[in-house]
Amino acid sequence: MPEAIEVITDVVESAPSEGQFIRFPDSPFELFQPYPPAGDQPTAIDQLVEGVNDGEVFQTLLGVTGSGKTFTMANVIARLGRPAIVFAPNKTLAAQLYSEFREFFPKNAVEYFVSYYDYYQPEAYVPQRDLFIEKDSAINEHIEQMRLSATKSVLERRDTIIVGTVSAIYGIGAPEDYTQMRFIARTGDKMGQRDVIARLIRMQYSRNDQDFARGTFRVRGDVIDIFPAEHSELAIRVELFDDEIESLQLFDPLTGRIRQKIPRFVVYPKSHYVTPRDKVMTAVETIKLELSERVAQFVADGKLVEAQRIEQRTRFDLEMLSEIGHCKGIENYTRHLSGSPPGSPPSTLCDYLPRDAVMFLDESHVMIGQLNAMYNGDRARKTTLVEYGFRLPSALDNRPLKFEEFESKMRQAVFVSATPANYEKEHSGKVVEQVVRPTGLVDPQVEVRPATHQVDDVLQEIRIRVEKNERVLITTLTKRMAEQLTDYLSDNGVKVRYLHSDVDTVERVEILRDLRLGAFDVLVGINLLREGLDIPEVSLVAILDADKEGFLRSGTSLVQTIGRAARNVSGEVHMYADKITDSMQYAIDETDLRRAKQVAYNTEKGLDPQPLRKKIADILDQVYREAE
Known part of the structure; x- marks a missing residue:
């Protein structure tokens, strides 16, 4: 339906102020380049494109923090000209990536596919207390619409990029049923009013003549208005005469203004879980x-x-x-409903993708672990429900994919990480390094200081940074330590906030935005100050108790934490420890090695490190705004 697509792109398209649009031969994508690829980016782009074209199944982009990995991914997608899906480990990073890809591809279909639950209490049974917990959830309307828009785009368009989370490995309806249940309306089609209504009811649309909302329709004689579930600002008017579709008009559901007369329109089901009557x-x-x-x-x-x-x-x-x-x-x-044999994998978003789609796993060292864990947690809960008669055994097949099942659907994938784990290293046919940043920024200096007076030393360093209007991140080992440190710093006149696991996604984004805006100067956290945090104003990262070996102080964790100071020209990292552990030594050596490469490149090219100037915006607000 080219006419409808044209209207929709007019709505979302923005006119970038500087830079240029680039098209590659045989590619449906139009890439907006605010600047040409620089540093290690041109080589990385060439090698990844070459690898995909040569049939490499797995490749790794080993890109340091701030080296423009998203820009590299965008260039690779535009050059290949294939549909793409980009996985992120959480909603915050997915929103950040979605926002960036929208800027790089304002004329193409960039979609967002994450869990649509604002709140989710799964069905469960506690035998010890004979307590059955009914499923309870609150669905976010905007995200639900964006999920439906994602599947529609990938079924209709080649120029589609979907940014998603592990939600994409959970079962949704089979693509064959979803496409079979579409209502394809054409002018001149023989169809009566009752036929149209029956089709819409089967697609789970509900009739509402008073409140015309997404996923509903209203009837006024021989005129039927449909508000498609996957659209946020377009509705379709079907005018009938003598049991025939006389005209189709796109209109604004709020103002009622007619946008365009069209010869054909496809209405998609309200839910992914729709099934033909015979099935x-x-x-x-x-x-x-x-x-x-x-x-x-x-x-x-x-x-x-x-x-x-x-x-x-x-x-x-x-x-x-x-x-x-x-x-x-x-x-x-x-x-x-799907007629599948017991134990077979469910249909997921991966099944909606064409065979030649390319996958990117951002922060793959976290993503691989997540993908591995999903199946076991889900099965443990459902087994209890089945044993106590709340569900039939077939309910166990409504599940996320096992890792090996996801692996078989991976087609061609690029792992993206500053610290690839063993899985990526063992499976990648090619590892492409992106160590040199286009801005000339180098990795921060790492200094080890005694842990004995770590709190007082941190306080002194904070005061130096506050004078220069810079920000500080502090990472501790325990929640109690983080709370005590926050209270101590606050008592000493420091504007400080504490980021912990109880803070929800939206509030977390607001805290990070306030830090950048200068509403406070210091952010204390435990395990949340790692992957993907993009805060150029941070000039000091303090790692307390760095010598306590474990998950939070592993080599990978330390390298990721050090990376949070890599977006500032005067970035420094202070590790507080009484001895240097193997993990610390690995992180220091890795940082020094990268720094040496970056300094050598800057000297050779005569580059002066430039601070990152990144506009401050509430990412999730932007996601919701674009959905409205």
Whole structure:
């Protein structure tokens, strides 16, 4: 539907103030380059593109903090001309990447696919207390619309980039069913009012003549207005005459102003969990068979309460499926609805991607671990529900992908990290280094100081930085230490905040923005001051108790933490320790090695390190604003 796409791109497109748009041969992407690739970027781009074209399945981009890894990824995507998916380890980093890719590709489809839950309490049962916890959740409307927009774009357009999190390995409906359930409206099609309404109801749209919202439709005689679930600011008016579609018009759902008359429009289902009627009825029969087997097994084992419970709960769901085609918790019947054999992997976002799509795993040393962990946690909870008769055994197949299943769907992937882990090193056919920054910034000086008077020393260093209007990050080992340090610094007149695991995603972004704006000068944290934090104003990172070996003070963690000071010309890192551990030595040696390469490059090119000037914006606000 080129006409609709044209209208939508007019809405989101921005006119960048400086730089130029670049198109590569046979590529549908139009890349906005605010500056040409510099430092190690040109070599890295060439090598990665060459690797993908040569059929390399896995490659690693070993890029230091602040070296422009996102810009390199954007150039690789534009050069290859293939759809791409970029995974990030959390919503904050995904929002940051989404925002940056929108700037690089304002004329293409850049989409956002993360969990749409603002709050999520999964269904669970605690046998010790005979306590069943009903599933409870709050869905974010904007994110839900963006997820639907992502699947629509990837099914319709080649110039699509999806930025997502591990949410993309959780089951959503099968792409075949999703595409089969689309309503393709064309002028001249023979279709009556009742036929159109029936189609929309099957796609889970609801009729609402008063409150015209996303995912609803309203009927005024032979005029049916549909607000597509995947759009935020466009609706479609279907005008009928004599059981025929007479005209299709795009209009603004708020003002009612007609945007454009079009010959064809595709309305996508309201949910990814839609299934054709014939498949639903087949599923109802297979669910009945499984139910009778399960009830017989419970009765044979003397578990009469469980037998009665599973029968009552499942019969209610079966009635809903038979009558309206969906029910609460329909995802637990995914295996039956898709007709898949037991144990088969669920359909996920990966199945919507074309075969030649390219994957990027940002901060891959974290992502790989996350992907490994998802399946086991989900299975442990569901096994209890199945054992006590709250769910049928087939519910276990509504799950995230196992790591080996995800691996088989990876096609061609690029791992992106400053500190690649063993998996990336062992599997990558090629490791491409990006050590030299385009700005000429070098890695910070690392200094080891005695831990005995670490707090007083940090306080003294903070005062020096505050005088220069610079910021300080302090990382501690425990929550208690972080709280005590925050109180102590506050009592001594320091404007300080404490970032911890209880702070939600949105508040975390606000805290980081306030730090950059100068609302406070010092941020204390434990494990949150690592990957992807982009704060050029930070000139000092203080690592307390650096010699306490463990997860928070491993070589990888230390290198990542040191990287937080690498975006400032006068960046320094102070490690407080009474002895130098192997992890510390590794981090210091790695930093010194990179610094030496960077200094040599600057000397050769006559480069003067330039401070990063990055505009301060609330990333998540921007994501939501663009969704509205």
